[in-house]
Every structure is written in C-alpha cells, then in structure tokens.
Amino acid sequence: MHLVIYGRDAELGKIEFEKYCGSQSFAFSVAFEKGDYQVVEFGEDVDVKKLIKRLGGTVRIAEFFAASSEITEEQIEKLGFYFEKNFNYAISGVNCGEDELNQVRGILKKLQKKFKIRGVEKRPDDWIASPANFKSWNLSEGFELFLLKEDGNYYFAKTIACGDSEIFEELDNKRPKQEFTRGTSFRLARMMVNCLGLDGSKTLVDPFCGIGTFLIEGMFAGFDVIGIDNEQRMIDASLANTNWAKKSFNLQKNCKLICEDAQTATFQADACVFEPYMGPFMEKLPNYEKAKKISSELSLLYSAVFANLAENLTKGAPVVCIIPFFETYDGRTVEVETGFIKKYGFETTHSPIEYDTPDKARIKRRIYFLVLSDK
Numbered sequence: 001m002h003l004v005i006y007g008r009d010a011e012l013g014k015i016e017f018e019k020y021c022g023s024q025s026f027a028f029s030v031a032f033e034k035g036d037y038q039v040v041e042f043g044e045d046v047d048v049k050k051l052i053k054r055l056g057g058t059v060r061i062a063e064f065f066a067a068s069s070e071i072t073e074e075q076i077e078k079l080g081f082y083f084e085k086n087f088n089y090a091i092s093g094v095n096c097g098e099d100e101l102n103q104v105r106g107i108l109k110k111l112q113k114k115f116k117i118r119g120v121e122k123r124p125d126d127w128i129a130s131p132a133n134f135k136s137w138n139l140s141e142g143f144e145l146f147l148l149k150e151d152g153n154y155y156f157a158k159t160i161a162c163g164d165s166e167i168f169e170e171l172d173n174k175r176p177k178q179e180f181t182r183g184t185s186f187r188l189a190r191m192m193v194n195c196l197g198l199d200g201s202k203t204l205v206d207p208f209c210g211i212g213t214f215l216i217e218g219m220f221a222g223f224d225v226i227g228i229d230n231e232q233r234m235i236d237a238s239l240a241n242t243n244w245a246k247k248s249f250n251l252q253k254n255c256k257l258i259c260e261d262a263q264t265a266t267f268q269a270d271a272c273v274f275e276p277y278m279g280p281f282m283e284k285l286p287n288y289e290k291a292k293k294i295s296s297e298l299s300l301l302y303s304a305v306f307a308n309l310a311e312n313l314t315k316g317a318p319v320v321c322i323i324p325f326f327e328t329y330d331g332r333t334v335e336v337e338t339g340f341i342k343k344y345g346f347e348t349t350h351s352p353i354e355y356d357t358p359d360k361a362r363i364k365r366r367i368y369f370l371v372l373s374d375k
C-alpha cells in the first residue's frame with residue numbers, strides 16, 4: 001500500500017493521478033483518503049519514481065511498512081536501519097499531532113544508539129518537507145518517515161518518490177519567449193494535460209496557444225500538437241518555445257501552428273486543452289457592470305469556439321479547459337454563461353474545480369473536464 005500526498009490544488013492532483021494512471025493502465029484502488037492524501041493499492045508493480053516525474057500535483061509517494069494501534073519501537077524498527085555512513089532523515093506527519101511525532105522522534109534516537117548509526121534529523125517548516133528541501137537534505141540517501149493516523153490506528157510509511165518542482169521552474173524561466181499576462185504555468189499545464197486521461201499516441205489541440213505551454217506539455221506526454229492563436233506574434237513565440245523544448249528535451253513530436261481565429265480555424269485533433277483569452281488585463285477588481293460586460297463578451301467567444309471544436313474534434317475527444325468567472329470590488333460574483341457546453345454536444349465528466357493562481361490573480365478560474373459526446 002502506498003501513501004500519495006498531493007500539493008497545492010489537491011482535488012486537481014487527485015483527478016490528475018487517477019486519469020494519468022488510467023491512461024497508462026496502472027490499476028489502483030483507494031483504501032481511504034482525506035483532503036490532501038490518499039492511501040492506494042496498485043494492482044501490479046508500478047515504478048513510482050517514474051510515475052511521480054510525470055505528475056504535476058503529487059508531492060510524495062511513500063510505501064507503508066508497518067501499522068498498529070500504538071507507536072512502538074517494534075513497528076518503527078521495521079523501517080530497516082542499514083546505513084553505513086552518516087545520513088539525514090525527516091519525520092513527517094499526516095493527520096497526527098506533535099506529541100505523536102515526538103514519540104517517533106524518541107524511538108528513532110533510541111534505535112540509532114542501538115544500531116550504532118548516526119543520523120541528523122532535518123525539521124521541515126511545515127508538516128512535510130518541501131520537494132526542494134527533500135533534495136537539498138539528501139533524504140533519499142537517508143529516509144523520510146511518514147506517520148499517518150487514521151481511525152485510531154498508526155500507519156508508518158517510508159518515502160520512495162518525491163515530486164520535482166525544479167523542472168517546472170526550469171521550464172517556466174528558461175523558455176526563450178516569456179509573456180507576463182499570457183503564459184500558463186507548466187505545472188498547471190501538466191496537470192491539465194494529464195487530466196485528459198489519454199496516452200500520447202494522439203493529436204492534441206490548444207485553440208488559444210499563446211506562447212505554447214500546453215503544446216510543450218503535450219509533446220512531453222507524447223502527443224503530436226496543434227496550436228492556434230489569432231496573433232502572429234504569439235505564433236512566433238510558440239514556434240520559438242516549442243523548438244527550444246524539442247531541442248532541449250529531445251521531444252520527437254510534430255507541432256503544427258496555425259495563425260487563425262479559434263472560432264473558425266479548421267484542424268483535426270483527438271483531444272483539446274486550453275486556457276482561453278479571459279478579457280482585458282485588470283489592475284483592480286471591476287465593478288458589476290464591467291464584469292457583466294466582459295463575461296457576456298467572453299460567453300459569445302467561447303460559444304463560437306466550442307461550436308468549432310465540435311466540428312473539428314473526433315467524437316469522444318476529451319477537453320480540459322479553463323473558464324473564468326469574476327469577482328467585483330463590492331464582493332459580487334459574475335459567471336460566464338456556459339450553456340454552450342451542452343448545446344454543442346459536450347458532457348461534463350467531473351464537476352469543475354476552482355483554481356487559484358499562486359499570484360492571486362484578479363480573474364478567477366475554474367477548470368472544466370468535458371468530453372465530446374459521440375452521439
């Protein structure tokens with residue numbers, strides 16, 4: 001059994017995990033779960049180090065080695081203490097208190113004396129060490145022990161795979177063309193591409209490709225990609241960024257770029273993912289009238305784009321996309337009318353999820369999970 005810990009946006013992380021495992025035919029069942037974690041049983045041996053590298057929303061996968069109704073030396077000794085050299089370790093808690101972690105702490109010190117080994121405990125600022133700390137503290141050479149409390153029982157797990165946040169920083173910061181108000185973050189793009197639940201032997205379209213974030217993530221996942229944008233400047237930026245990614249990461253996939261309006265462009269694709277144009281840049285929260293005006297303009301644009309997607313996507317194609325909504329300065333919420341989803345034959349496969357950007361942008365976002373009905 002494995003403990004899977006999700007990062008920020010845990011709900012999205014869970015859907016990503018489920019959809020990605022599905023696309024790779026990794027069968028698993030969830031034994032129990034709470035807010036930001038799940039305890040899962042894989043149907044067969046899965047290389048979880050490889051798995052976590054492909055995911056944007058999973059921060060840890062740990063394997064259980066003991067369970068009991070008390071925290072005892074006998075249970076913790078099952079971790080296995082075979083350290084030849086000095087090592088670092090950390091104790092992370094899920095759903096348990098400081099007293100219980102201190103009990104584990106005391107037992108670990110005792111066991112080190114018993115086995116004549118020397119470890120240095122590293123204490124995270126939070127309940128769990130950040131991926132950056134996990135790496136800099138070299139915990140994979142020592143260990144990270146998880147104590148999980150559930151229904152009065154204690155479960156002990158050892159981390160075997162930690163998420164890699166550096167790859168997203170590298171992608172976000174090193175792509176040659178940047179655009180402050182338009183680029184989607186690579187971490188979010190990876191999660192959304194994985195939420196399509198398709199293996200990469202197909203063609204993916206982004207009808208609002210901007211500087212090409214989803215196109216690059218699509219190629220990482222193995223898709224051929226098509227990017228559409230109605231500004232030549234953005235198409236040029238996508239070309240520069242996708243060529244850079246192909247070269248830097250040896251991605252041998254096709255990328256076709258089309259400078260056209262997403263409402264009328266023609267293409268052939270089996271899946272679709274996008275963060276659309278969401279109205280003019282706003283320095284402050286809008287008043288109600290302004291928010292209403294923007295949202296009805298966007299509703300018309302999205303309606304025409306969905307009509308066009310229905311014409312050009314293969315039946316049964318999954319679509320994962322962002323649709324914004326607006327908060328006004330006096331605390332009201334204005335929704336973009338989304339009747340076009342049903343009208344053009346798309347079905348919702350999972351309730352939409354609110355997504356807060358780390359920079360707390362003024363425009364609010366919801367992620368939609370859809371499929372083009374084959375009826």
Ligand SMILES: C[S@@+](CC[C@H](N)C(=O)[O-])C[C@H]1O[C@@H](n2cnc3c(N)ncnc32)[C@H](O)[C@@H]1O
Nearest residue numbers: 182183184208210211212213229230261262277
């Ligand atoms: C939020 S940005 C997309 C960000 C993109 N995911 C990225 O990572 O760069 C929206 C893009 O949609 C483009 N756009 C706006 N209206 C469009 C339309 N009618 N058809 C196609 N593209 C459009 C804009 O030029 C802009 O590049």
